[in-house]
Amino acid sequence: MRIALVLLWLIHWLPIPVISGLARGLGFVAYFLATERRKVGLINLARCFPDMPLAERERIIRRHCQHLVQSVLEYGIVWWGSPARLARLVTLKGLDHLTCHADENVILLYPHFVAFELCVLRLNLEVPLVSVYSNQKNPVLNQQLYQGRNRFGRAKIVSRQEGLRSIIKAMRDHTPFLYLPDQDFGPRDSIFVHFFAEKAATITGLSRIAGLARAKVVPAIARRIGHRYELTFYPAWDNYPSEDIEADTRRMNAFIEERVLEQPEQYFWLHKRFKTRPEGEARFY
Numbered sequence: 001m002r003i004a005l006v007l008l009w010l011i012h013w014l015p016i017p018v019i020s021g022l023a024r025g026l027g028f029v030a031y032f033l034a035t036e037r038r039k040v041g042l043i044n045l046a047r048c049f050p051d052m053p054l055a056e057r058e059r060i061i062r063r064h065c066q067h068l069v070q071s072v073l074e075y076g077i078v079w080w081g082s083p084a085r086l087a088r089l090v091t092l093k094g095l096d097h098l099t100c101h102a103d104e105n106v107i108l109l110y111p112h113f114v115a116f117e118l119c120v121l122r123l124n125l126e127v128p129l130v131s132v133y134s135n136q137k138n139p140v141l142n143q144q145l146y147q148g149r150n151r152f153g154r155a156k157i158v159s160r161q162e163g164l165r166s167i168i169k170a171m172r173d174h175t176p177f178l179y180l181p182d183q184d185f186g187p188r189d190s191i192f193v194h195f196f197a198e199k200a201a202t203i204t205g206l207s208r209i210a211g212l213a214r215a216k217v218v219p220a221i222a223r224r225i226g227h228r229y230e231l232t233f234y235p236a237w238d239n240y241p242s243e244d245i246e247a248d249t250r251r252m253n254a255f256i257e258e259r260v261l262e263q264p265e266q267y268f269w270l271h272k273r274f275k276t277r278p279e280g281e282a283r284f285y
Contacts, residue, residue, distance in 0.1 A: 001140045012076025016089065016227040019073050026073075027066030034065070034270075040285060041269040047284070048196035063265040067114040067224065078117050079148040083125055090122035094233040098127065098176065098218050101236060105215035106176040109206060110222075111256045112183065112268035119222035119231040120178060121151075128154040130170040130177040135159070164205070168213045177215070181206055182256055183268075184275045192278055193250045196257055201276035207241040207248035221259050224266060 011019060031038060041061040045052060077085065098106065108129075110116060123129070131149060136142035149155055156170040171177050181203050182195075190201040210217055216236040223230045241248045260267045272285050 001138055005140070005144060008073070008076035009080055010076075011073050012080050020070055020227060023070030023073055024066050027069040028062070030069055031062045031065040037270045038065075040272055043284060044269050044271075044273055047198040047274055050197055060264050061269060064114075064267070064269055067266055068268075068270070070224075071114045071117065074115075074118050075148075078121050079144065079151065083152070086118070086122045086125060090119050090229040090231060092123065092126065092231050092233070095126065097233040097235050098220070101216050101218065103174060105171050105174055105213045106236075107206065107210055107213075107215045107217050108176050108178050109217055109219040109252065109255070110178050110180050111259065112180055112271070113222045113259075113263070114266045114268070115222040115224045115229050116180070119229055121149075122229075123220075123231060124152055124154050128156070128175045130156045130158060130167060130175050132160050132167070132178075132180075133157045164209060164212065167209065171213050171215065176218075177209070177213075179206060179209070181252065182273075183271055184273055187276055190276065191246060191249060193246060193253055195253050195273065198274055199278065200253070200274055202249050202253060204245050204249050206252050207245050211241045219255060223263060 011022075014022075038061060041064065042054075042057050045057040045060060049057070077089070081089075098108070110120065120129070120131075133146065133149065136145060146157065150157055156175060158166045158170055167177060184190075184201050185203050187201060189205065190203050192199045193202050194200070195202070206217065209215065217240050218236050219234040221232050221234075223232065237251075240251070275283070275285060277283055
């Protein structure tokens with residue numbers, strides 16, 4: 001792991017076009033070597049888009065592997081890039097949708113797109129953030145990830161095991177909470193709502209935390225555009241949460257669907273999004 005960190009440190013000095021070129025070559029190789037994950041991605045696309053031709057699903061996953069490898073290579077910039085370089089690389093669009101709620105509690109709805117680490121660190125230069133952290137098995141990687149996420153001293157990092165109370169406490173001074181809800185965390189605190197054409201076990205935390213903290217929900221989407229990056233903020237949702245937690249959760253998934261369709265190659269397709277199934281339904285991974 002230490003050798004990998006040294007390599008990432010060396011790579012972070014390279015221009016983004018060079019890193020992108022490396023990622024395209026390595027990502028093409030990864031597509032063929034990572035057999036199990038490639039199958040997961042293709043299954044996810046097949047369940048979400050049953051009418052999509054196989055050739056198109058393969059093209060999306062192949063390009064996604066290249067984007068994903070680039071995200072890994074970019075960790076050197078995340079961990080050691082200068083604030084000036086981050087500011088040059090990442091454009092913040094519509095930041096006023098967040099800052100206009102500076103005197104209120106805010107949840108940043110932040111789905112898993114490939115540029116999410118680089119873009120959120122750029123945001124952290126402007127505003128403090130509350131984020132949830134899961135400990136890694138490798139102690140060297142765990143320390144590097146933890147230090148990297150708070151390298152500017154403007155992050156309140158809450159362990160995933162601490163629960164909602166610690167998150168809401170950290171938000172009391174109106175520090176925005178960065179929330180990434182679009183993965184399968186198992187049946188606990190989840191309900192089944194559609195994600196595209198397939199029912200997905202989806203945690204209901206966005207609606208529950210917004211209600212408990214009386215927080216606005218402001219979506220933010222990270223995008224890689226050529227050799228630059230954009231973090232786009234959307235207006236706070238009206239009438240959220242409602243009295244219908246299922247409708248609230250489906251509203252969240254519907255918003256993510258719209259953004260996925262805008263950049264399908266950049267969404268995290270290699271995660272087993274549909275691992276948890278309704279009782280009695282066969283698994284398909």
